[in-house]
Amino acid sequence: MVSIEEAQRAILQEITPLQTEKVSVFQGLNRVTPEDHIAPWDIPPADNSAMDGFTFDYAGLTDNRLDVVGFLAAGEVRTAPLLPGEAVKIMTGAPLPPGCDTVVPIEDVEDHQDWIRLKAVKAGNHVRLRGEDIREGEVVIPAGSLLRPQEIGMLSAMGCTSLAVYRRARVAILSTGDELLEPGSTPAPGKLINSNSYSLAAQVIDAGGEPLLLGIAADTLESTKEKILAGLNADFVVITGGVSVGDRDFVKAAIESLGGEITFWKVNMKPGKPLAFATLEGKPVFALPGNPVAAMVSFELFVRPSLLKAMGHRNILRPVVKAELCEPVANKGGRPHLVRGLVSRAGEGYRVSSTGDQSSGRLSSLILGNGLIKLPPESRYAAGESVEVLLLDRGFEMGQLT
Amino acid sequence: MVSIEEAQRAILQEITPLQTEKVSVFQGLNRVTPEDHIAPWDIPPADNSAMDGFTFDYAGLTDNRLDVVGFLAAGEVRTAPLLPGEAVKIMTGAPLPPGCDTVVPIEDVEDHQDWIRLKAVKAGNHVRLRGEDIREGEVVIPAGSLLRPQEIGMLSAMGCTSLAVYRRARVAILSTGDELLEPGSTPAPGKLINSNSYSLAAQVIDAGGEPLLLGIAADTLESTKEKILAGLNADFVVITGGVSVGDRDFVKAAIESLGGEITFWKVNMKPGKPLAFATLEGKPVFALPGNPVAAMVSFELFVRPSLLKAMGHRNILRPVVKAELCEPVANKGGRPHLVRGLVSRAGEGYRVSSTGDQSSGRLSSLILGNGLIKLPPESRYAAGESVEVLLLDRGFEMGQLT
Structure with a gap:
């Protein structure tokens, strides 16, 4: 069974950049x-005034008095040079006339219309130089x-x-299982509403991709194959459910019978052990677990970085920070556990608490949180100890104005 | 002259939520x-199996052997109860038959078709309870x-x-100035390419709003009024340039002659002192400075939080963190200076360096950076000292897989 990091490496190795548009x-x-x-x-294309004011040649200044011999609005050009002791009124953005090198803002001038007295001036000030x-x-x-x-x-x-x-990655999304009904259907005994297609589609959009909903495959090899084939129009295929060892789990068989090569199956993690990655007709195919939380967490760890890489991004992994535990946590199991946590700021650092029941079907564990606490197998931490947390969103770090 | 915080408060007080759709x-x-x-x-709507396995009533177990009396696929329902010592093969997601309370996964069973031997079992395990x-x-x-x-x-x-x-905030964007040409035009002496409309439009999109480009107003009162009126179809009007004290600065006059009320004019900050906020026919109008960096920084501080508030967000301000200076910095001026900086991680904290020349026309100072260092008036910091930095984007905190 591969580790999370091995699985990420194996997958990302197969991902090449999409075409451009x-x-x-x-x-x-x-x-x-x-x-x-x-x-x-050059930007700016010419020396020009950074302020509304007066421009002149600083070297020609003898006292703090200058005659105003013209007006230069933004967008206008003056090619005639000035004499020493002369200035031109100039608006922000207008190019300096030949020989001028200094601007003094209106506020720093005593304005007598025909002439000005400079209250303060510094050589070369308030000029945006060509190409600066x-x-x-x-x-x-x-x-x-x-x-x-x-x-x-x-x-x-x-x-x-x-x-x-x-190009934006187009991602075909397929849910599997005879128990599923689409939202909007009337609930029936034994049936569940398909939510994975929609949470995954939102995750695709959030990563900058375009989701393509393939609907629900029935629990038959034929239906699963047919839907996967339809997904090959997209750049990626993401399937949830049907990837375990059950009699009605046709996803692996469907991928293989279509000629796909399965790189690995099962990742050493919780939630989300049953996870297969394959390439089929050159397209990456992800078979994620069917449990809502396991599907979303697997997407975060494996699909999202792949989409970002395909779309040319270099920074493709969510940030991981250290956070102080608000209460003791333990991972009694033999797999690394990604516990959904609620992260908040604590001074310059972070603190985190678990979102409660971590059943992989319990979507509320993600609704109540914003991070994944990484607990190694058979580990135990006391309150106040530091753990690694992957940040899913950082809204909590933004400020409110009260 | 109001402070940044006073200006933010005064503006946000005027912002009410948009309608919903x-x-x-x-x-x-x-x-x-x-x-x-x-x-x-209830979610889930019924007790159901969390695994592919076998289900039975734990209380009825006498040894580790059970007769398999049926098969229950996902989506199927069995209403007939089981006898003690009987089990039904069950797929993930299928509701438990009446009386059953435990599932043992396929992996934990010796399967003899008609009967099974349990290798491991725990009461109530692998069941998703109704409403859990x-x-x-x-x-x-x-x-x-x-x-x-x-x-x-x-x-x-x-x-x-x-x-x-x-609803998404619709934001009309107006650039002003006879010196401006739209991108795609042939450059001409004295002219500059209008980039503010596009950087501001991108900032609007980034905040979740919809930009509406009004183009360029000529430096006349009439043209400025006409364009601002056209912008009142939107929810917000954002204008850049023409808000200073120059002879060709018509923005304030245009807002006032249209009946707008100017809440304040000039904010004590650098870049971006000339900044007016007004309400006109109930619509918030922002008159930002014309310098590209000043325009973008002013948008960040004043327009973005307003758009977010109008769109119902509670967390509307960029995060501010403490960072260690890589080199000495000083603010010799009398206004708070928002120095563009490049922030990176340093262990669990941050470090920051200035992006060089801080001329407010120099867009590269933002291209090279990702944060704004807040330097109080007449302040001086040595390398290694801690400063406050507003984070504009956090891509730098994401990981690369190498």
């Missing part, structure tokens, strides 16, 4: 560019960068209106 | 629900909850296919 600069947000973005010109932000030919955004709002702004400043990014 | 359960991801979601039934996750009538997801993938899964398990969430 051209999108408008907007749609590039939170995606990864496969190309170096090189400045086509970016020089022509510079690699401003290297290949492999994640595009945040500031990169979108910079690309726009470089005149970019569309660019290549890695 | 009905969306499919999917589209609720990362949004906030205004309603309590109450369980319509959720009880009918329980408030499972309270009003005001942010919907993460686990909430989407739980709502689905409760049969929910659509639900109410706060």
